[in-house]
Amino acid sequence: MADLAERVAAKIAEMERYLKRTGGHVELVDVEDAVARIRVSVTRPRTGRLVATLQLKSGIERALLGDIPELRGVEAVNLPPYTVLGWDQPGFTPIELPEKDGA
Secondary structure, eight states: OOOHHHHHHHHHHHHHHHHHHHTEEEEEEEEETTEEEEEEEEOSOOSSHHHHHHHHHHHHHHHHHHHOTTOOEEEETTSOOHHHHTTTSTTOOOOOOOOOTTO
16 A cells, blocks of 8 residues: 555646646645645635635645545645634634626
8 A cells, every 4th residue: 555645746747637637736735643734725816816726725625534434534734724714613604795786
C-alpha cells in the first residue's frame, strides 16, 4: 500500500485536470497526523471569490475523505477556519444581500 501522502497527492493530481477546466487549483502542502494540508485557489475572476474557494475546498475534502478512509481531515492553509467566519456558531444567521442595480 502506498504511503498516505503519496495517495493523497495521486488523488489531487487526478482531480487537477477537472479543476483547471472550472478555474480551480489545489496544491498539497503536506500530510501530518493523517490530516492533509492543502492550498486552494480560484484562478478565474468572479464575485464571491471566498465562497467559491470554500466550496472548492469542501468538494476536494469530500472526494479525498471518500476515497482515502485513513485520512482524518483536510485543512486549507490559506483559508480562514469556519469558526473565524462564524458559520458554525449557534447564533449565526445568514442574510440576503441586496442585488446590484441592473443585475
